[in-house]
Amino acid sequence: MYYHMIxxxxxxxxxxxxxxxxxxxxxxxxIGNLIAALDHRLLDVTGxxxxxxxxxxxxxxxxxxxxATGAVSGLLLWGAYAIAPVAGCILESIMTYQILATxxxxxxxxxxxxxxxxxxxxxxxNAVAMIVGRDTQNLDAAGVAKAAVETVAENTSDGxxxxxxxxxxxxxxxxxxxxxxxxMDSMVGYKNERYLNFGRTAAKLDDVxxxxxxxxxxxxxxxxxxxxxxxxxxxDALRIFKRDRYNHASPNSAQTEAACAGAMHLRLAGxxxxxxxxVKKPFIGxxxxxxxxxxxxxxxxxxxxxxxxxxxxCLLALLVVTLF
Numbered sequence: 142m143y144y145h146m147i148x149x150x151x152x153x154x155x156x157x158x159x160x161x162x163x164x165x166x167x168x169x170x171x172i173g174n175l176i177a178a179l180d181h182r183l184l185d186v187t188g189x190x191x192x193x194x195x196x197x198x199x200x201x202x203x204x205x206x207x208x209a210t211g212a213v214s215g216l217l218l219w220g221a222y223a224i225a226p227v228a229g230c231i232l233e234s235i236m237t238y239q240i241l242a243t244x245x246x247x248x249x250x251x252x253x254x255x256x257x258x259x260x261x262x263x264x265x266x267n268a269v270a271m272i273v274g275r276d277t278q279n280l281d282a283a284g285v286a287k288a289a290v291e292t293v294a295e296n297t298s299d300g301x302x303x304x305x306x307x308x309x310x311x312x313x314x315x316x317x318x319x320x321x322x323x324x325m326d327s328m329v330g331y332k333n334e335r336y337l338n339f340g341r342t343a344a345k346l347d348d349v350x351x352x353x354x355x356x357x358x359x360x361x362x363x364x365x366x367x368x369x370x371x372x373x374x375x376x377d378a379l380r381i382f383k384r385d386r387y388n389h390a391s392p393n394s395a396q397t398e399a400a401c402a403g404a405m406h407l408r409l410a411g412x413x414x415x416x417x418x419x420v421k422k423p424f425i426g427x428x429x430x431x432x433x434x435x436x437x438x439x440x441x442x443x444x445x446x447x448x449x450x451x452x453x454x455c456l457l458a459l460l461v462v463t464l465f
Contacts, residue, residue, distance in 0.1 A: 240316040
């Protein structure tokens with residue numbers, strides 16, 4: 142357990158220091174490659190276009206991806222610890238670092254901020270298109286900034302707190318299984334003609350595994366808003382969270398967005414364009430002021446505060462389990 146705690150902290154610090162450099166091949170890409178290969182094999186090669194068969198194929202996709210991810214990560218970790226506890230601790234630290242995405246979120250969203258500050262709207266649209274799923278080509282500067290803020294707020298849960306909880310409770314194996322579920326949802330969990338049935342299992346599983354972490358993430362963000370400084374309002378973060386946390390088709394996505402909107406006195410969400418079609422969405426938060434580029438900086442402060450609070454609480458929980 143002590144090696145696990147050391148690796149848990151070391152991996153978190155590595156993530157804050159190094160992030161996700163583009164020259165380093167990320168293991169999640171391997172999961173993505175497997176999903177893409179199965180997607181092609183199960184839909185394109187077989188030519189399945191039957192609701193029941195597509196759903197069965199989707200269940201097969203989820204099963205194969207989870208089994209492969211759990212087996213590979215588990216064998217690697219077991220082998221390293223079998224060689225020597227120190228070797229296992231080092232590998233676990235690296236795996237933990239690869240599963241978390243705190244600095245990556247900040248770096249990618251700050252690219253949007255830098256383009257907006259340079260009055261390069263086209264560049265800002267391209268930068269935000271790298272981190273959101275909506276259409277960005279017609280967004281104005283405020284729309285680009287809002288999209289970046291929403292992504293950081295939502296991914297505070299998906300990219301940081303949820304995997305952190307999995308790492309604390311089940312180590313890198315559970316962490317990579319979580320990333321596999323999250324990646325499947327992002328690749329096949331769409332409600333379009335191709336994936337409506339095939340991606341249903343992946344999408345529903347993502348909702349289930351994120352249900353508790355999303356709410357913990359929102360609580361951490363509210364606590365972060367109560368931190369020092371006057372740029373955030375913890376009171377309003379809690380108020381808007383209670384009021385708007387279900388203003389989304391997903392049971393989880395609005396949890397942290399609502400806390401963020403209240404903390405920063407913003408109105409987020411609303412209608413958005415996906416694949417050329419306008420999707421009607423309710424607003425989250427109050428329209429007290431326009432969204433601006435500086436809000437990207439502010440939401441990253443909330444992100445880092447939430448991550449640090451979450452890490453401390455997880456370490457304390459692990460310490461209590463170890464001692465008692």
